[in-house]
Amino acid sequence: MITTGFALAGVLALAACSDAPAAENDDASAQEQSAEAGAESPEQGADGEQPELPEADTSDVPEVVAEVNGEEITGEDFTVLYESQFQQMAMESQMTGEEPDQDQLKEQTLESMIGNELLLQDAEDEGYEASEEEIDALIADAAETAGMGSSEEFIEAYEEQGMDEEQLTEDAESQVLINQVLAQLEVPEPSEEELRETYDEAVAAQEGAEGAEGAEGAEGEEAAEGEEAAEIPPFDEVRDDLEADATDQARNEAALDHVEDLRAEADVQTHL
Structure with a gap:
């Protein structure tokens, strides 16, 4: 919940896309090892080809998925985060042979978004502020996580996903505020x-x-x-x-x- 909140939903979507080739390589390596051992992976067909990944079902997502103290969580924001989470789970399902439980994942995604909205509201109530330096640092970290060489490259890829730099900055600002709340919690x-x-x-x-x-x-x-x-x-x-x-x-x-x-x-x- 802490690191996959709605505030960086776009970042997560990009990270998932960036990680996809590596994941495919991992799958190929695992299949090769399995073949050497004389075993056939449960999800691999007789022709040795991988089945297509299942698609995320967002047909039942309303325009507003939740309201938290009067603040709306939109279906659009939910869909971005859900699809990125589903993509990761679908790739994992190729290794386990189990179909993703979309209903359960939707519930977990929504609870994650509600939790992050509560933390963001708490940050605003406490008067926390996010500096430009902190926002830039968070975007730079996200770019590194996504395997990109610079923040500029990351922003360009973000925009190619149909989002703009202003939205990315707002999302990063929200995440900085949430991080400030978490940093104040007493941890034994x-x-x-x-x-x-x-x-x-x-x-x-x-x-x-x-x-x-x-x-x-x-x-x-x-x-x-x-x-x-x-x-x-x-x-x-x-x-x-x-x-x-x-x-x-x-x-x-x-x-x-x-x-x-x-x-x-x-x-x-x-x-x-």
Whole structure:
């Protein structure tokens, strides 16, 4: 919810388009490995060709999908975000063989947009402001995430999607404000005991996986040898990474709790 809100729906759509070739390459690599192992992927047909990706169904999206304290969330904004989310899920479905649940994804997308609107309204109530430098920095980060060389290149691609630079700037400004709200939330620091517990669980999980592979015979032994090369480093070497992950998770939970508090006092009407 924090990083895929409606404020940067256009950014997400572009990122999804930019990531598509890489995803296709990953699929091709996975299919090649599967063929070498003598197995056929569940979604691959007898002729070896990939089926076409399913299409997002937006026929039931109204002009206004929700109202949050009187502020409308338009069906147009919803469709941009939903289609980008659906594209990612559809590509994942090629690997799993499971059809995307569009109803569930629409509900999740709408809840994400409502949560971001609540956070944006909270930022405005608190008097937060987004500077030009912060907006430019966010757009530059989005350009890098989308694999583009510069903000200018990113803006051009954004406009090719039928949107304009002014809208991108407004969306980026909204996201900066939301980020300011999230930065003010109290996030507890993980204890040394919690970090140790997380590390021990990771080590135990790897040992269990290696044991299962070893029981499969010669092929299992070869796989186990491959896993050994990627053995988890000592605790001291990964402690900072564990702490960063735990802090990110705590920040996400704090954000969700804050949205729940805001929603409990808000007037939210949905029309989807």
